[in-house]
Amino acid sequence: MLHIVRIFDATAVGPSVLDTLLTSSWEKGEYLSYKIYIGSNKYVEYTEQEINGEVYIYIPFPYTIKYLANISAPELKKYSIRLADLLEQRFCGKSNLLFHFENANWGYLAQRIKTTLNAIITCGYNGTTITGNTMQLAMITCANSILCTSQVARKQLLVAYPHAIEKVTVIYNVTTRINKTAILPEQRNASKIAWGLQPEETIFVFNKQIAGEQYNMQSLILAFSAFKQEIPQARLFILHEPDIMSYPAFIEKNLWSSITFINGLSEGEVMELYATANAVIMPALTEDNFLYILLLLQRGIRFIYDNAPDDNSWFNELVNMEVVKPLTSNSSSTHYLLHQLKNVLTQNNNAPGKMLPAAFTTAFIQEQLIAVYEKILGASVIG
Known part of the structure; x- marks a missing residue:
């Protein structure tokens, strides 16, 4: 069984890049889904909830940290080590782990759990400015795959990190766009x-x-x-x-x-x-x-x-x-x-x-997304 863990923080906006893959190519029951919200103010302590077969984990910041944007690089690295200890305890003993990060803020955390949990690491990129800081570089370096939401995002990423070209895959957010309702009279x-x-x-x-x-x-x-x-x-x-x-x-x-x-x-x-x-x-x-x-x-x-x-x-x-x-x-x-x-x-x-043609928005797109999964996970995991 594949365990898919998605990491969110306050800077992650909109639906998960990985959701496009999950909703378009796999049925529920073929994987276990976890969503982890770092820095959540919904609870004052570590909290887990299971809703409709999906596990939600809320991890608040310690009192010394108010906002993610205000954390210095050394503080973020130190906090990432604490998070890694927590996640290692939670997922110890599980195989076929995929950790997906919505952005590149958590490079040190990703490096650690990739080694200790033998996890596959993916990272989403939607075209926001890349500053080239060490945290982002750590994420780009350790990620098995980087999921860009458009060719424009892919170009921006490769300008900053040309060595990452073999890791980059483009996922168009088809599900969000195609399901949007248009007001079109019949006549x-x-x-x-x-x-x-x-x-x-x-x-x-x-x-x-x-x-x-x-x-x-x-x-x-x-x-x-x-x-x-x-x-x-x-x-x-x-x-x-x-x-x-x-x-x-x-x-x-x-x-x-x-x-x-x-x-x-x-x-x-x-x-x-x-x-x-x-x-x-x-x-x-x-x-x-x-x-x-x-x-x-x-x-x-x-x-x-x-x-x-x-x-x-x-x-x-x-x-x-x-x-x-x-x-x-x-x-x-x-x-x-x-x-x-x-x-x-x-x-x-x-x-x-x-x-x-209907095939273009269903079977064809599904085929593209499954191909992405095979690239990330390997055909043996998909099979």
């Missing part, structure tokens, strides 16, 4: 009417926020201007772009009545606006917004893409499924976008776009 025309638009209008939406601040929208505006010459009832909504005067094409093409710049929408309102669109334009598909796109694809939103991320291995799967068509090398961005805009008109105006 696109009904949604258009709710926004004060006409059913016959051809609506495109572009979200500057998730496309990247550095993206140059000149090609988008030029392509839309050319498209509008053929389809006068076309309209373009651009979200999260306050500086409309920075685009000469917008002024030169006299698009004041056809392009609307919107700021300050809530996430729910953005989802509702997406529901009106004949297509959502995504000229820069990046690793940062990739899972956001998966969420919307599941709801049947049509997308126009012209560019693939160069470091996202899952993008090829979408291309193979013909959900995504990347930019061809011999096409200009403006020409390609115009071609894509026209393609939208060949589709049923009220039908959803090509939805993400």
